[in-house]
Structure formats: C-alpha cells, structure tokens
Amino acid sequence: xxxxxxxxxxxxxxxxxxxxxxxxxxxxxxxxxxxxxxxxxxxxxxxxxxxxxxxxxxxxxxxxxxxxxxxxxxxxxxxxxxxxxxxxxxxxxxxxxxxxxxxxxxxxxxxxxxxxxxxxxxxxxxxxxxxxxxxxxxxxxxxxxxxxxxxxxxxxxxxxxxxxxxxxxxxxxxxxxxxxxxxxxxxxxxxxxxxxxxxxxxxxxxxxxxxxxxxxxxxxxxxxxxxxxxxxxxxxxxxxxxxxxxxxxxxxxxxxxxxxxxxxxxxxxxxxxxxxxxxxxxxxxxxxxxxxxxxxxxxxxxxxxxxxxxxxxxxxxxxxxxxxxxxxxxxxxxxxxxxxxxxxxxxxxxxxxxxxxxxxxxxx
Amino acid sequence: xxxxxxxxxxxxxxxxxxxxxxxxxxxxxxxxxxxxxxxxxxxxxxxxxxxxxxxxxxxxxxxxxxxxxxxxxxxxxxxxxxxxxxxxxxxxxxxxxxxxxxxxxxxxxxxxxxxxxxxxxxxxxxxxxxxxxxxxxxxxxxxxxxxxxxxxxxxxxxxxxxxxxxxxxxxxxxxxxxxxxxxxxxxxxxxxxxxxxxxxxxxxxxxxxxxxxxxxxxxxxxxxxxxxxxxxxxxxxxxxxxxxxxxxxxxxxxxxxxxxxxxxxxxxxxxxxxxxxxxxxxxxxxxxxxxxxxxxxxxxxxxxxxxxxxxxxxxxxxxxxxxxxxxxxxxxxxxxxxxxxxxxxxxxxxxxxxxxxxxxxxxxxxxxxxxxxxx
Amino acid sequence: xxxxxxxxxxxxxxxxxxxxxxxxxxxxxxxxxxxxxxxxxxxxxxxxxxxxxxxxxxxxxxxxxxxxxxxxxxxxxxxxxxxxxxxxxxxxxxxxxxxxxxxxxxxxxxxxxxxxxxxxxxxxxxxxxxxxxxxxxxxxxxxxxxxxxxxxxxxxxxxxxxxxxxxxxxxxxxxxxxxxxxxxxxxxxxxxxxxxxxxxxxxxxxxxxxxxxxxxxxxxxxxxxxxxxxxxxxxxxxxxxxxxxxxxxx
Numbered sequence: 001x002x003x004x005x006x007x008x009x010x011x012x013x014x015x016x017x018x019x020x021x022x023x024x025x026x027x028x029x030x031x032x033x034x035x036x037x038x039x040x041x042x043x044x045x046x047x048x049x050x051x052x053x054x055x056x057x058x059x060x061x062x063x064x065x066x067x068x069x070x071x072x073x074x075x076x077x078x079x080x081x082x083x084x085x086x087x088x089x090x091x092x093x094x095x096x097x098x099x100x101x102x103x104x105x106x107x108x109x110x111x112x113x114x115x116x117x118x119x120x121x122x123x124x125x126x127x128x129x130x131x132x133x134x135x136x137x138x139x140x141x142x143x144x145x146x147x148x149x150x151x152x153x154x155x156x157x158x159x160x161x162x163x164x165x166x167x168x169x170x171x172x173x174x175x176x177x178x179x180x181x182x183x184x185x186x187x188x189x190x191x192x193x194x195x196x197x198x199x200x201x202x203x204x205x206x207x208x209x210x211x212x213x214x215x216x217x218x219x220x221x222x223x224x225x226x227x228x229x230x231x232x233x234x235x236x237x238x239x240x241x242x243x244x245x246x247x248x249x250x251x252x253x254x255x256x257x258x259x260x261x262x263x264x265x266x267x268x269x270x271x272x273x274x275x276x277x278x279x280x281x282x283x284x285x286x287x288x289x290x291x292x293x294x295x296x297x298x299x300x301x302x303x304x305x306x307x308x309x310x311x312x313x314x315x316x317x318x319x320x321x322x323x324x325x326x327x328x329x330x331x332x333x334x335x336x337x338x339x340x341x342x343x344x345x346x347x348x349x350x351x352x353x354x355x356x357x358x359x360x361x362x363x364x
Numbered sequence: 365x366x367x368x369x370x371x372x373x374x375x376x377x378x379x380x381x382x383x384x385x386x387x388x389x390x391x392x393x394x395x396x397x398x399x400x401x402x403x404x405x406x407x408x409x410x411x412x413x414x415x416x417x418x419x420x421x422x423x424x425x426x427x428x429x430x431x432x433x434x435x436x437x438x439x440x441x442x443x444x445x446x447x448x449x450x451x452x453x454x455x456x457x458x459x460x461x462x463x464x465x466x467x468x469x470x471x472x473x474x475x476x477x478x479x480x481x482x483x484x485x486x487x488x489x490x491x492x493x494x495x496x497x498x499x500x501x502x503x504x505x506x507x508x509x510x511x512x513x514x515x516x517x518x519x520x521x522x523x524x525x526x527x528x529x530x531x532x533x534x535x536x537x538x539x540x541x542x543x544x545x546x547x548x549x550x551x552x553x554x555x556x557x558x559x560x561x562x563x564x565x566x567x568x569x570x571x572x573x574x575x576x577x578x579x580x581x582x583x584x585x586x587x588x589x590x591x592x593x594x595x596x597x598x599x600x601x602x603x604x605x606x607x608x609x610x611x612x613x614x615x616x617x618x619x620x621x622x623x624x625x626x627x628x629x630x631x632x633x634x635x636x637x638x639x640x641x642x643x644x645x646x647x648x649x650x651x652x653x654x655x656x657x658x659x660x661x662x663x664x665x666x667x668x669x670x671x672x673x674x675x676x677x678x679x680x681x682x683x684x685x686x687x688x689x690x691x692x693x694x695x696x697x698x699x700x701x702x703x704x705x706x707x708x709x710x711x712x713x714x715x716x717x718x719x720x721x722x723x724x725x726x727x728x729x730x731x732x733x734x735x736x737x738x739x
Numbered sequence: 740x741x742x743x744x745x746x747x748x749x750x751x752x753x754x755x756x757x758x759x760x761x762x763x764x765x766x767x768x769x770x771x772x773x774x775x776x777x778x779x780x781x782x783x784x785x786x787x788x789x790x791x792x793x794x795x796x797x798x799x800x801x802x803x804x805x806x807x808x809x810x811x812x813x814x815x816x817x818x819x820x821x822x823x824x825x826x827x828x829x830x831x832x833x834x835x836x837x838x839x840x841x842x843x844x845x846x847x848x849x850x851x852x853x854x855x856x857x858x859x860x861x862x863x864x865x866x867x868x869x870x871x872x873x874x875x876x877x878x879x880x881x882x883x884x885x886x887x888x889x890x891x892x893x894x895x896x897x898x899x900x901x902x903x904x905x906x907x908x909x910x911x912x913x914x915x916x917x918x919x920x921x922x923x924x925x926x927x928x929x930x931x932x933x934x935x936x937x938x939x940x941x942x943x944x945x946x947x948x949x950x951x952x953x954x955x956x957x958x959x960x961x962x963x964x965x966x967x968x969x970x971x972x973x974x975x976x977x978x979x980x981x982x983x984x985x986x987x988x989x
Contacts, residue, residue: 007374007384011674014681018395021684022703027406027413035482035494038451039444040573048444048452283438286445302480304451322438335438360444365868368857375856375897649852652813654841655869656834737804737848737925 039304039358042297047289049280049340049359051298053351055271056343057246062268064090064259065237075268077251081242087268088253090238095231102228109221116214123207130200137193144186151179246272249353271353275345277313280359281337284319289363296342298357306349310342310359365655369663372643373670379639386635387675387717388682390628391709395683397624398705401617403698408607409600410540411457411473414506415484417569418578420599421452421585424592428606429599430542432458434563435591442589443568448576449585453478455567456554462513462547463523470512472547473540474524476554483569486548492518492533497550503529506537506546513545524557539698541607629712632675633720636668640724647728657729664725668717676713680706759822760921760953761787761810766819768805779805781976783819787921792943792954794967794984802976803957804925810955811844811923812836824920841870845914849926851906853898859885859909860894866917884912887946904935911942922947924956933962940966 041048072089075081154175162172250269253259259267278298282290296310316339340361374380411429412420421443423433443452456476461469477484477497485494486504496502505516513522521530529549537546549557555564570593572581578595585593594602608614640647647660683701690697768780779802787793787810795803808814809821812828821829824843831839845866853862863881868874882894888908898906907927914922924943928936940963947954956967964970965986972980 007670007674010681011677013677014679014684015677016681017688018677018680018684018701018706021687022701022706025687025700026703027700034451034453035485036480038453038478038481038483040451041444045447046445048441050441281438281441283441283445285438285442335436337438358444363445367874368854368861368865368868371857371861372854373856375854645850645852646854649846649848649854650865650869651837652811652840652844652846653866653869654837654839654844656837659869737808 036302037304039299039301039360041360043295043360043362043364045363047282047286047361047363049282049361051278051280051342051357051359053276053278053353053355053357055246055249055273055353056275056277057244057270057272058277059249059266059353060243060246060270061266062087062240062243062270063263064088064240064261064267066090066234067260068238068258070253070255070257070259070267073251073253073255075248075251077248079248080245081248081270082245083242085242087240087242087248090240090259092235092238095235095238099228099231099235102224102231106221106224106228109217109224113214113217113221116210116217119210120207120214123203123210126203127200127207130196130203134193134196134200137189137196141186141189141193144182144189148179148182148186151175151182155179240268242270244270244272246270249273273346273353275343276351276353278310278342278344278357278359280340280342280361281322282340282361284336284338287319287338290315290338290340290361295362296359298342298344298359300349300351301356301358304358306347308344308347308351310344313341313343315340365659365663366666369666370670372646372663373667379642383635383639383671384675384678387632387671387713388678390624390632391676391679391713392682392686393624394621394628394709394712395680395701395705396686397617397621398709399683399687399699399701400697401613401621402702402705403700404541404613404617405604405607406700407539407698408541409603410538411475412596412599412603414487414537414540414546415455415457415475415477415569416487417455417484417596418572419449419570419582419585419593419595421568421570421589421591421593422599423566424590426592427602429457429603430459432566434561435565435568436563437565439589439591440565440568443570443585443591446581446585446588448573448581450571450573451481451483452568452570453481453483454551454565455484455569456551456565457567458554458558459544460524460547460558462529464514465520465522466514471544472513472524473506473542473544474554474557475546475548476551476557477548479550479552486533486535486537486546488536490534490536492531494533496532497548499530499532501528501530501553502532502549503553504533504535504548505531506535506548508537508539509543509545510534525559527556529557539696541698625712629716632713632716633723636671636717636720637724640664640721644724644728647725651728660725660728661722664721665718668721669714672713672717676710679713680709758789759786760789760791760824761785761955762820762822763806763810764820764822766806766809766821767817768802768809768814769817779976780809780816783976783978785971785978785981787953787955789920789953790948790950791968792948792956792966794964794970795955795957795973796959796961796964796970797973798959801973803973806973807923807925807955807957810921811846812840841866841917843920845917845919845922847907847910847914847922847924847927849929851898851903851910851930853906853909853913855898858895858897859890859901859912862898862909863912863916866913870917881912881916884916885909887915888912888942902935903931904938907931907935907939908942911939911947915947920952922952922954924954924958926958926960927956928958928960928963936960936963937966 069091070088071091074086074088081087158167158172158175161167162169247270248268249271250266252263252265252269253267280296292315293312296312297307298310300306319336319338322335322337342359409429421435421439423435426433440452440454443449455478456474458474460472460474462472463469475484479498482494482497485497486506489504490507492504494504497504501521505513510516516522516531518531518533521528523529529547535546535548551565555561570585572578582593582595585591647664651660687697687699687701690699763783763785766780766783767778769776769778783806785806795806797803805814809816810823812823812831816829819829820827826839826843828836828839854865857865860878860881863884864874864877867877867880885891885894888911890905890908890912893901893905898909901909928939931939943954943956944966964984967984968987970982970984971978
C-alpha cells in the first residue's frame with residue numbers, strides 16, 4: 001500500500017501540485033484599465049497639443065494704478081460688468097486730504113488776488129488826486145505868469161516913460177518892485193506845480209506795482225487749481241473700474257489687503273466668456289506641420305468624453321519657451337512651443353477659463 | 365514482460381526508494397534552485413508588470429526600469445501626435461526618501477501616475493478606493509515591504525521632501541528586486557515629492573489604436589520621436605537583461621543551478637547504472653531464456669521511465685511546495701517556476717534515466733556467457 | 740503448447756525417436772584477447788542422445804561452460820557444426836537464436852538466478868511470458884510445474900524465503916515450464932549440500948528427463964556422477980573421454 005501510494009499517488013499529487021503551482025503563479029498581465037478614458041483622437045494623422053482655455057478678449061488682469069490698501073471690493077466672481085463699472089477701491093484718504101488742502105490754498109490765493117485788486121484801485125485814486133493837484137498848480141502858474149507879463153509891460157512902459165521922463169523915477173522903481181514880486185510869485189507857483197507833477201508820477205508807479213502783484217496772485221490761483229485737478233484725477237484712479245465689459249473670472253483681493261503695483265496674482269481678472277478661445281501649445285518640432293484653418297478637437301483633461309469642435313482663430317507668430325503647467329510657473333524646460341489659437345462657443349458641459357484641454361489637430 | 369519489469373523494479377523496496385528518492389531530490393533541488401533564480405530575475409521586472417501598459421516610451425539610453433532618465437514635457441505631445449497611438453499618458457518613477465513619524469528615513473519607489481486617467485495604477489487595492497488618490501496629499505502604499513514604513517493604516521501620514529503625504533489606500537503590489545515599498549501618487553504630486561529636476565517625467569505609457577499592430581506603432585514612435593519604445597515584454601526583458609548582465613545573480617545562482625543540474629544528473633545516472641548492474645545477471649538469465657533484445661531494452665526503459673516519472677512527480681511537487689510554503693513567491697522568498705523549468709527538468713530527467721540504464725544493459729545485450737552463467 | 744516453427748527438425752535421423760538431441764562436429768572456439776587468441780574449444784565432437792542425461796566433467800577452466808553455451812545457442816562457434824534437434828544453431832541469426840533458445844532450451848544455473856522480487860510462481864512463469872503467453876495462463880501452468888517439483892506449498896514465496904534446494908527446484912520448474920527439448924545445467928549442485936544436491940539430481944531424472952528430452956549437466960561434483968547416463972570428460976578444451984556411466988543408479 002505504501003509502495004502504491006508512493007509510486008502512483010505521490011507523483012501524481014506532486015506533479016498536479018507543481019502544474020497547479022505553475023499555472024496559478026504564471027505571470028498574468030496585471031494592468032488595470034484606465035479609470036476614465038484618456039484623450040484620444042479621431043484623426044489618423046494628427047498633432048497633439050496642450051491647450052489652456054481663455055476668454056475671447058484674453059484674460060484682463062485689472063491691476064491697481066497705485067499700490068495701496070484695498071478698502072472696498074465692488075464685484076464678485078461671475079458678475080457681469082460694463083466698461084466703467086467700479087471694481088475695487090484703493091485707500092484714498094491721503095489723496096482726499098491733499099485735495100482739501102489744495103482747496104484751502106486756492107482760497108488763500110484768491111484772497112491775495114482781491115487784496116491786490118484793492119491796492120490797484122487805491123493807486124489809481126492817488127494818481128487821479130495828484131493829477132488834479134498838478135492841474136490846479138499849472139493853472140496857478142499860468143495866472144501868475146499873466147500877472148508877471150502885465151507887470152513887465154508896466155515896467156517896460158515906465159522905463160520908456162522914465163526915459164522919456166514922463167514918469168518919476170519912483171514910479172519906475174515901484175513898477176520894478178511890483179514886477180519882481182510877480183516874478184517871485186510865478187517861481188513859487190512853478191515850484192508848486194513841479195511838486196504836484198512829482199506826486200502824480202509817484203502815484204502812477206504805485207499803481208503799476210499793485211497791478212503786477214495782482215497778476216502774480218492770479219497766476220498762483222491758476223497753479224493751485226491745476227494742482228487740485230491733478231489730485232482729483234489721482235483720487236478717481238484709486239477707484240478701479242472695468243476697462244471694458246465682461247465677466248469677472250477671478251477676484252483675488254480682499255478688503256484690508258495691500259496691493260503692490262505688480263501683484264503676483266491678478267486682483268480682478270476679467271474676460272468676455274461669450275466666446276472662448278483655446279491657446280494650444282504645439283511642440284516646435286511639429287510647428288512646420290501646422291497650417292491655418294486645420295480642423296481640431298479638444299477634450300477636457302481628465303474627461304476625454306467631453307469633446308468640443310474648435311474653430312481656427314490664428315497662429316501667434318512667435319515661438320516662445322514652454323511653461324510647465326504643473327502649478328509651478330517657473331520655466332524649467334528648454335523647449336519652445338508654437339501657440340495656435342482656436343475659438344469655440346461654450347459647449348453644453350461646463351468649461352472654465354484657465355482649464356487645460358487635450359487638443360488634437362488634424363494634420364491630414 | 366512489462367509486469368515482470370515493474371516487479372523487478374519495485375520488489376526491492378530499499379533499492380526502489382533509493383532510486384526514487386535520488387531522482388526526487390535532484391529534481392527537487394533543480395526546481396527549487398531554478399525557481400529561485402527565475403524568481404530573483406523575474407522580480408527585477410516586477411515594477412514593469414505592476415504598472416502594466418501596452419507600450420512604454422523611454423529615453424533612448426535607458427537601460428533598466430529603475431533608473432531615471434527624464435523626458436521633455438512636449439515628448440508626451442509628440443507621442444500623442446504619432447499615428448496609431450490611441451492614448452499616451454505621463455508616468456514618473458523615482459526613488460524617494462520618506463521620513464517616518466519615528467524620524468527614520470526609508471527609501472521608497474515613488475510612482476506618479478496620470479491623475480486623470482490613473483493609467484498605471486496599482487493592479488488591486490486591498491483597502492481604500494483608487495479615486496481617493498486625487499485627494500490632497502493622497503498616496504497609496506503597496507503592501508509588499510510595507511512593514512518598512514511601519515505598516516501604515518489608511519489615514520496615517522508621513523513626510524516626503526518636506527511635504528505631507530496621507531495614506532488613502534493599500535495596494536496589492538508584487539515584491540520587486542530592490543525590496544523598497546511602493547508609494548503611488550498622482551504625477552503632479554509625485555514631482556513635488558522629489559528634489560527639483562529639470563525634467564519631470566521619465567516614462568510615457570501608451571496604447572496602440574484598434575487596427576494598428578503594436579510593433580508597428582512602437583516602430584513609428586521610435587522613428588518619429590527619436591525616443592525608445594518597448595512593449596511590456598520588451599521592457600521586462602530590458603530590465604531583466606540588465607540585471608543578468610550587471611549583477612552577480614546569474615553567476616551566483618546560475619552556478620548553483622548548473623551544479624545541481626550536473627551533479628544531480630550524475631547522481632541519477634550513477635544510481636541507475638548501479639541498479640541496472642545489480643540486475644545484470646537476471647537480465648542475462650532472461651536473455652538466455654529467449655527474451656529478445658528489444659524486450660529487454662523495453663523493460664529497462666520502462667523501469668527508468670517509471671523511476672523518472674515518479675521521481676520527477678515527487679520532485680517537482682516538493683519544489684513547488686517550497687515555493688508555496690515560502691509565501692507563494694509573494695513573500696521574501698523570490699520563487700517563480702516558469703513552465704519551461706518543468707519541461708527542461710522533465711526532459712533532462714528522462715534523458716538521463718534512459719541513457720544511464722541503456723548504458724548498463726549493453727553487456728547483457730552482448731550476452732556474455734560469463735554474465736549468463738556466473739552472474 | 741507453443742512449439743515455434745524454428746524447432747522444426749531438419750534431418751530425418753535427428754527427428755527419429757531415440758535419435759540424436761545434440762550433435763557437435765569439429766567445433767572450435769577461441770576468445771580474442773587483443774592480438775592473441777586463446778583457444779577454448781578444440782575440435783569438439785560430441786553427440787547427446789534423446790532421453791539421456793549427460794554429465795560434462797573436468798577441471799576448472801577446461802571449457803565445460805563454453806561448450807554448454809555453444810550447445811544452448813548462447814555462444815557462436817568459430818567453425819564446426821552445431822546441430823540441436825536438427826537445427827543448425829551455428830547458422831542461425833542472433834534473433835533467430837534467441838527464439839530458438841526460448842522454444843527449445845531450458846536453463847539451470849549454479850546461482851539459480853531466480854529474480855528475488857518475483858514469487859516462485861512468477862519466476863517459473865517467466866519463460867512462458869517471454870514466449871508471449873498470457874500472464875494468468877502462464878501463472879497457472881507455473882503452479883502446476885512447481886507442484887511437480889514438490890513445491891505446491893511454496894507458490895507465493897519469494898526466492899530469499901526459500902532454502903537453496905527449494906530455490907534450485909524452482910529453477911528446475913522454470914527450466915521445464917516451456918517444455919524445452921534440451922535442458923542445460925551449469926553446476927546445479929555446487930551451491931547445495933550433498934543430500935540436497937542428490938535430491939535435485941533425483942528430480943532431474945524423475946521429472947525432467949523424458950524420451951524426447953536430453954539433459955546436459957556441467958559439474959565437477961563427483962557425488963552426483965551416478966545420476967548421469969553418460970559422462971564426457973574434458974581437459975584443456977578437448978573431450979578426452981566419453982563413456983557410459985557404469986555406476987548409474989537405476
């Protein structure tokens with residue numbers, strides 16, 4: 001029995017076990033099928049590319065004109081805005097204060113102008129008074145000169161008469177005294193007239209000075225007004241508005257944050273999503289095969305069943321270094337890509353701006 | 365006469381057991397050593413099998429699946445552009461250092477698979493769901509060699525390259541030659557888990573379109589992209605050949621296998637020769653009594669074939685049992701028995717048994733009276 | 740009974756009852772040892788009659804066993820005529836000789852040469868099985884012959900379980916089971932004590948010998964000389980004397 005077991009049972013058992021062992025441990029393909037179908041192309045000859053969805057206007061990164069603190073955000077994602085709509089507000093208190101101060105300066109300058117005007121009026125008044133004095137002084141001189149002429153005629157007549165001896169020497173001497181007195185009076189009056197003349201000249205000079213001061217004050221007002229206008233513009237720029245209509249794609253700023261001149265992420269990203277476009281990276285090696293108006297399809301990265309037909313838009317005529325789309329935008333690979341732009345209207349399934357798509361371009 | 369032959373063979377239990385035992389032990393040793401050899405070499409290709417893809421696109425100078433030779437990002441686009449390629453996805457395999465909660469470091473084989481399609485994902489999950497791999501920081505740990513990571517449970521975390529990794533699943537993966545645990549994650553995260561490299565991706569997995577022959581597609585990929593492409597078997601043999609060329613396995617175990625084979629076959633031959641010599645006088649008597657040469661040859665062949673078969677059956681069974689008890693090739697013991705090993709050992713055993721017994725019967729066939737009458 | 744056609748007698752004289760069983764004429768045999776030839780049988784002329792038990796005696800190395808082998812069709816001769824029951828054994832091809840032996844010759848060896856792993860019955864049945872008889876029928880017949888040699892109680896014993904005499908009796912049964920016409924015995928009693936040897940020789944005479952059968956016994960055991968009908972004496976490869984046995988037991 002033992003021999004039989006050994007000779008028949010054991011070898012058969014052993015061999016069956018070995019065969020079972022070989023079969024069960026035989027290498028079987030372990031590959032698991034893809035969880036979701038990978039991107040596939042229906043074109044036989046095709047060029048594959050990686051695309052990124054962007055708005056038809058390209059994506060507008062609305063950055064602040066000045067660095068500063070955000071005090072208000074007026075829009076949220078998905079809001080539709082028109083050109084000029086407010087987007088967010090940068091802290092403007094300083095600008096407002098400076099505006100007020102500018103207003104005060106203008107008021108003060110305008111007061112200076114009024115003062116200068118009054119000075120001018122006074123000066124002109126003084127001129128008028130001086131000229132009146134001069135006029136009366138000149139009239140006095142004329143009257144006294146007439147008297148002197150009379151006195152001289154009398155002298156001349158008396159000398160002739162004296163010479164003729166018609167008259168007494170005394171009469172002659174008396175007439176000569178009267179003439180000398182008249183001469184003295186004329187000289188006095190002429191001196192008065194000269195003084196009045198000088199007065200008038202001085203008053204005119206004063207008037208000119210006042211006018212000059214007035215002009216300066218008026219110029220100052222102009223300058224301050226211009227400065228104020230400038231401040232007002234700056235103030236208005238701190239309220240950031242939409243440069244054109246579109247959808248708010250991204251709001252990356254919050255009240256209380258400080259924005260620099262060139263923020264790393266766009267504070268507000270705008271874009272027109274009525275029509276989307278796809279920026280497709282094509283390896284420069286495949287670039288010669290790209291021609292305008294090639295047909296193309298794109299599918300969502302991660303769901304190849306969602307496919308859209310693309311409409312050719314243009315080829316960007318500049319080959320640029322490829323950027324890794326791994327979340328880190330540092331350039332690491334010395335590969336350059338041609339960018340081809342395709343358009344498509346938003347399909348039935350949701351497509352978001354910024355989404356990656358696998359693109360196949362028909363190179364038939 | 366067959367019956368007589370069998371009775372002659374099995375009548376003496378001691379001799380019979382010696383013969384069967386000798387053949388069994390030799391076959392057993394050959395199967396065992398051969399399986400260990402095949403197991404070890406086979407393990408070098410396990411990463412290829414575990415990932416499993418119809419076509420592997422690699423750097424032209426890649427020698428073995430365990431080394432890192434990066435590809436350009438756009439190579440993926442170029443492979444996708446090749447006619448006949450159904451799909452192509454990136455893959456990242458790299459050694460990485462895991463910092464365990466205890467503070468120790470452990471090398472792992474980090475596998476970054478395409479997050480969307482999960483092509484190359486672990487063949488079978490023991491715990492967890494594969495979809496969870498797309499969760500933040502998620503990794504799936506391979507069960508083999510898992511104890512080196514402290515046998516983590518779902519929800520455990522560790523640190524890789526200063527980044528957090530959270531276990532979301534345990535996968536059934538085969539042990540490989542490097543004996544490091546597997547860590548699966550998505551491609552995007554895998555590249556963060558290793559020090560910054562200029563090139564991120566080192567493999568592209570692809571499949572041929574229906575109606576296109578795989579070999580043709582492979583040739584087209586090589587021609588168009590200038591990269592190297594292999595099917596799964598090609599990739600396996602690339603790796604196995606590398607280890608055969610560059611490690612001591614073939615020399616060390618190969619010598620052992622060869623010695624077992626040679627010594628074993630010598631033992632079988634000698635045992636048989638001795639057995640047949642002992643029976644010489646009986647065969648001589650049979651020959652004298654009119655048994656034909658063919659009959660005698662038939663009898664002795666039957667005997668050797670029977671011994672060979674029995675010893676072979678027991679031997680291969682024992683060899684397989686070692687593999688079975690040693691963890692079915694999944695444990696530390698690398699043990700893989702290809703059917704070729706069974707065939708080779710069968711042919712060798714039978715050949716040696718038959719040849720050695722035929723050698724011994726020569727004198728009987730020449731029928732020397734000394735043999736017949738004096739024994 | 741199976742009687743292969745090869746046993747057909749070719750000469751009327753040989754075929755006749757009481758005629759010759761074996762006839763050797765001018766048989767020479769030498770063994771080559773490199774360039775030297777060692778003559779073992781030198782011009783042997785010997786007749787063995789049917790129904791006779793012939794003893795072949797002589798010192799060791801005189802060529803007795805060689806002569807026996809020639810008669811049994813085991814050894815080829817260099818020249819001479821070997822006629823066994825009318826068949827020219829010296830002219831037969833190897834395969835025909837094999838079948839001739841199977842049909843016509845019974846063997847009994849000094850060491851019995853019973854296969855130790857077969858029962859007595861199976862051992863006896865071996866010649867029949869070689870001849871192609873069905874196994875069961877062969878066993879049946881073997882049992883009959885074992886009872887003829889007085890071993891009806893030992894049918895299923897293995898040779899090592901039997902005494903030397905019993906083993907030789909099994910060997911006799913084996914030699915007779917195929918009904919050969921010539922039985923050759925090489926020192927059948929050398930391994931046996933004298934009484935057992937005599938018992939075996941009794942059996943040769945009583946069971947084995949028949950009118951159509953001849954028995955040739957090679958021996959130098961003089962205790963059994965009395966069982967032979969004739970005695971041929973050999974010396975240095977020659978038959979020096981053939982004489983009737985004066986002491987033959989009746």
